[in-house]
Amino acid sequence: MQHVDGNALAGPLAEFFSFDLTTAIARCSGCGAVGELARTMVYRSGAGTVVRCSECDQVLATLVETADRAWIGLSGISAIEVPRG
Amino acid sequence: MSFITRGFSGCSRERDERLPPGQTLVQDFPVLSAGPTPEVDTAEWEFTIRTESSVHRWNWDEFTSLAIDDVDTDIHCVTHWSKLGTSWRGVSLDTLFEQVETEQEYVMAHSYGGYTTNVPLDELLDGKAWVAFEFDGEPLEPEHGGPARLLVPHLYFWKSAKWVRGLVMMEQDEPGFWEQNGYHLHGDPWTEERYW
Amino acid sequence: MSDAATGTTAPAPAPSAALLAVPRSGWHVATVASTRRETPNASRIELEVDGWPGNAAGQHLDVRLTAPDGYTATRSYSIASSGAGTRVTIAVDKLPDGEVSPYLVDEVRAGDMLEVHGPLGAFFVWAPDAADAAAAGEARPVQLIAGGSGVVPLYAMAEAHGAAHDLTSFRLLYSVRSPDDVYFADELRRLAEASAALQLDLVYTRRSPAGWPTPPARITREVLEAAVIPAAERPRVFVCGSTGFVERVADWLVELGHDARSIRTERYGGT
Numbered sequence: 001m002q003h004v005d006g007n008a009l010a011g012p013l014a015e016f017f018s019f020d021l022t023t024a025i026a027r028c029s030g031c032g033a034v035g036e037l038a039r040t041m042v043y044r045s046g047a048g049t050v051v052r053c054s055e056c057d058q059v060l061a062t063l064v065e066t067a068d069r070a071w072i073g074l075s076g077i078s079a080i081e082v083p084r085g
Numbered sequence: 086m087s088f089i090t091r092g093f094s095g096c097s098r099e100r101d102e103r104l105p106p107g108q109t110l111v112q113d114f115p116v117l118s119a120g121p122t123p124e125v126d127t128a129e130w131e132f133t134i135r136t137e138s139s140v141h142r143w144n145w146d147e148f149t150s151l152a153i154d155d156v157d158t159d160i161h162c163v164t165h166w167s168k169l170g171t172s173w174r175g176v177s178l179d180t181l182f183e184q185v186e187t188e189q190e191y192v193m194a195h196s197y198g199g200y201t202t203n204v205p206l207d208e209l210l211d212g213k214a215w216v217a218f219e220f221d222g223e224p225l226e227p228e229h230g231g232p233a234r235l236l237v238p239h240l241y242f243w244k245s246a247k248w249v250r251g252l253v254m255m256e257q258d259e260p261g262f263w264e265q266n267g268y269h270l271h272g273d274p275w276t277e278e279r280y281w
Numbered sequence: 282m283s284d285a286a287t288g289t290t291a292p293a294p295a296p297s298a299a300l301l302a303v304p305r306s307g308w309h310v311a312t313v314a315s316t317r318r319e320t321p322n323a324s325r326i327e328l329e330v331d332g333w334p335g336n337a338a339g340q341h342l343d344v345r346l347t348a349p350d351g352y353t354a355t356r357s358y359s360i361a362s363s364g365a366g367t368r369v370t371i372a373v374d375k376l377p378d379g380e381v382s383p384y385l386v387d388e389v390r391a392g393d394m395l396e397v398h399g400p401l402g403a404f405f406v407w408a409p410d411a412a413d414a415a416a417a418g419e420a421r422p423v424q425l426i427a428g429g430s431g432v433v434p435l436y437a438m439a440e441a442h443g444a445a446h447d448l449t450s451f452r453l454l455y456s457v458r459s460p461d462d463v464y465f466a467d468e469l470r471r472l473a474e475a476s477a478a479l480q481l482d483l484v485y486t487r488r489s490p491a492g493w494p495t496p497p498a499r500i501t502r503e504v505l506e507a508a509v510i511p512a513a514e515r516p517r518v519f520v521c522g523s524t525g526f527v528e529r530v531a532d533w534l535v536e537l538g539h540d541a542r543s544i545r546t547e548r549y550g551g552t
Binding site for chain 2: 003043045046047048050052057059062064066069070071073075
Binding site for chain 3: 087088089093
């Protein structure tokens with residue numbers, strides 16, 4: 001199965017965040033790479049969405065959704081930089 | 086706001102009493118993946134069982150020289166598809182644990198690529214689980230978990246870890262990859278143990 | 282940006298000027314205004330979207346289909362149109378084992394209603410008078426690189442560029458199987474004819490038009506080098522196509538000296 005770009009997170013994350021998180025900059029807690037979430041690698045399947053660092057493959061985040069609940073895991077992100085308007 | 090889309094039925098969904106609740110039948114074999122497909126050469130492949138006191142190791146030749154079972158079973162994925170009458174060949178966990186002494190009752194399966202999933206030991210023994218390396222008469226393809234995957238067909242299929250490389254015994258049950266991120270610690274399809 | 286404690290440094294990313302410039306996303310009811318064959322394998326679908334706030338060129342939307350038994354399927358599609366207004370155009374390639382694209386290409390007809398979520402994505406976007414170019418004190422040229430149906434968001438950028446009479450130098454390299462498979466063929470030709478600032482380069486991978494100077498072949502690093510704005514001119518680069526195509530092209534661009542931070546990609550999966 002082929003991954004897509006972090007751009008594809010815009011729709012799922014818009015359900016939970018009030019701004020487009022894909023332009024926010026995250027730091028990988030594994031290798032320290034810093035970049036926009038839009039630049040990450042996203043593996044989507046029926047089970048959930050797995051976001052990986054494009055430098056070191058570490059799992060940055062997961063998203064599991066059901067009709068009435070969602071789980072957002074951020075185990076591999078040490079910080080997210082959010083621009084303030 | 087959701088409404089029915091005219092003319093859309095999605096994938097076909099047949100009913101069958103062999104299907105657990107909420108499952109539908111598929112003929113193909115969908116691939117679910119949480120990351121890149123590891124390419125593991127059988128020359129490099131190794132399977133280990135790590136207990137509180139020792140580590141048991143098998144290389145590919147040693148592993149495929151063990152007693153091999155033919156397994157015909159239904160499989161059930163938490164994403165609502167089931168596949169009936171699949172055929173596998175692999176080594177029973179009973180065979181692997183013949184030489185293993187442990188007091189610990191829980192297992193974390195570890196895979197090439199970093200995936201993990203947890204299963205209680207008694208759910209792996211007594212003919213309930215295998216490390217499979219053939220599917221449908223052919224070597225297991227990498228996208229389906231080859232060279233070898235765990236096969237625990239009575240639990241949701243995410244427990245049947247692809248690219249399995251070893252089992253680590255644990256004192257207590259701890260969540261694996263999906264179990265940390267919303268999925269059920271146990272995962273029985275007949276009682277729909279899908280999520281926390 | 283530097284981290285004195287560890288001594289590591291990372292280049293400061295360009296400011297995300299688009300962050301606040303794109304309209305707020307939401308779920309909308311879209312009515313199919315028209316459909317037409319775009320290529321033998323794809324349809325162009327024009328939607329009238331109730332409450333659509335407009336969108337920037339390059340953004341996408343999610344379409345959610347719901348079956349009578351409650352089963353739902355959601356897929357992302359790039360938007361071929363941009364600007365204010367509630368008319369939105371998508372172009373959908375039919376995937377052989379797809380669940381949503383065969384429905385959208387073969388089944389959907391004018392008057393049908395679809396649920397759409399958007400506009401989405403503020404990263405893979407281009408806007409006339411791009412604020413980050415202005416902030417940098419220079420208008421950087423823009424290189425667009427499309428593989429197959431990956432041309433859709435890049436067409437939106439080229440169209441927005443033409444509509445705004447923007448003078449930023451634009452170049453679109455479009456890799457496509459055959460002349461029949463070119464999306465927005467007439468529109469692209471007209472855009473290139475109308476604006477000296479847009480150059481269109483087509484690469485045919487399976488079948489070329491009669492009299493085409495080169496035989497059909499997959500794009501190579503050499504072809505890429507010859508057909509893109511040189512790295513020395515520091516173009517902003519947008520690449521969209523299958524995951525395999527985007528990975529090859531992005532790797533070659535970096536080898537050719539393009540700054541990885543100047544390359545924005547949109548992989549749509551596939552092979």
